[in-house]
Amino acid sequence: MSQRPEVNRRFVLAERPNGPPDENTLRLEETGVPRPGDAQMLLRTEYLSLDPYMRGRMNDAKSYATPVAIGEVMTGQVVAEVVESNLDGFAPGDHVLAASGWQDYAVSDGTGVMPLGTAPENPSWALGILGMPGYTAYAGLLKIGRPKPGETVVVAAASGPVGATVGQIARLKGCRVVGVAGGAEKCAHVTGTLGFDACIDHRAEDFAARLAAACPDGIDVYFENVGGKVLYAVLPLLNPFSRMPVCGVVSWYNLAGLPEGPDHGPAIMGTILRMKVKVEGFIIFDSFPQSVYEEFRADMTGWIAEGRVQYKEHVVEGLEAAPAAFNDLLAGRNFGKMVVKVA
Template identity: 50%
Template sequence: MTINRQILLVSRPKGEASLDNFHLAAPELPELGDGQVLVRNNYLSLDPYMRGRMNDRKSYAPPWPLDTVMVGATVGEVIESRHPDWQPGDAVAAMFGWQEYGISDGSNLRRLHDARVPRSAYLGAAGMPGVAAWYGLNRIIGPKAGETIAVSAASGAVGGVVGQLAKRAGCRVVGIAGGEQKCAYVVDALGFDACVDYKAANFQAALREAVPDGIDGYFENVGGAVLDAVMTNLNPHSRIALCGMISGYNDEPIPMKFPALLLMNRVRLEGFIITQLLDVWPQALKELTDAIVADQIRYRETIARGIENAPAAFLGMLKGENFGKQIVRLF
């Protein structure tokens, strides 16, 4: 008998999400049927988009159903198979959610081919966050050598990759992050040209000083006051890739203060949902994994241990308590 510990979403948040919205369950795993695969999940990804799925309101995807395993990406290993295409020991990525094991017919599994890339990285720089960074930068911003690219949440799983890719494209890259420690990491470890602390009292003045020639491209993960500050530094014909708005995830989104600047500067702003753009994943993942192996893309992880600690780690991530990609090690 194998117990599969799971975290269920059991209630909708009112304002900030809380531990009360989640419940730890421990059902027994059923026997495998013909054509099925049993995967033991090594790591679980925690991502800001999950907060939106907890709400009962219209969005790009329906609200996550109550009393079911919380949505989330995982990487793990096949430990039992009654499917001809999958063997014990195969490393796979899937969307099994917040649980220790997953059962599949094989259709939702992605084989992890390059063992030189740590498995946890397939949830970060070599996974959905990395692909989002690659797409927003290359397909929306379209960086040109010599341009200034700004990135919010620059020490995070998405922002860190954006900046490194922009540097490889010959751009001057300015990060925006929360706190001196994160800003130092963005410059010293990731190679950004500058980083501005949005928590500092002089944030707006410091940002203006960091971009003396204005901003040509901006990768947005935060929204709110950070977006407002960036808007006043945009150059004509600048481009904004809108990936996330974490500042408004616990409440109603914060209105933009200066929307007229989009018109005045003829700004191109485009939002995107990377899980709806599956055609770009193969190319993006190939380039990202190659760059990671060559040590041309670096990343940092915050690792919580045990499925029971996933809710607290998730709530901490929403408050910016993590450093880099937030994951949960399950086994």
């Protein structure tokens, strides 16, 4: 870079949302670009990952991670280029995976940073199929769901980065795979491109009946990342000793309180009891040993090279577009892994 940058744009949490984030939730600020000190480096964000977990980090509630503080840069993983470096092992021009958040520039001491080389072929894939979403799908399905050949696996949000990967891995393991997605275009992608056996549109008035027809032998593994009406339609179809890895419940993230309508608690807990269902929630960062991540990287890299796993991105241009794109993600209006091209 011929001239040192002077302005850093960043989104900070201005107030905690009550329901969906709105124009008052995040505030765009301009500050000076920080200078790296001893044993530090300056990173320039190229791609920002948008993920459902970010909604929970906006709340001041007990969780697996500390909430984002008011006035703090909104959290998020990025692919960045090293601009300046006083840190051994990192040089200008290197690309890295870092947790720099929603901003153009950040200073890092290297903690939690993963090198990606000087010219990664698909840098943003480190935020998706080769990163957290891909690893979530792999570990959650294989280590908790433990699918067996011939079993039926149902995947919510099947066109998204986690669901799409779960279903393709389940197919590689010899399972019948039924996806759930929103709209004909997404369902066509799930069956035509990703190779699922069926995909049911959750917007259909007779969604529950269609799901039941697509699962004549019941459901052995339900990979849960949505909750809501999809979960309620799955419950009566669960087989004895079925497994339910739970990595998210995005349909409930914007609720300000308990959902309206009937209390589904008895149906949920009763089904878990009668069908001996194994339900296990997991957070990918701390639920599995490092050896599982190494298995994932080796397997996924090979499957992609062999053309056995397909991947779709939804790229949004410009940091200023991130808040609207995040709301689109929470509402299911994305088609593939949502990333913001910042630089």
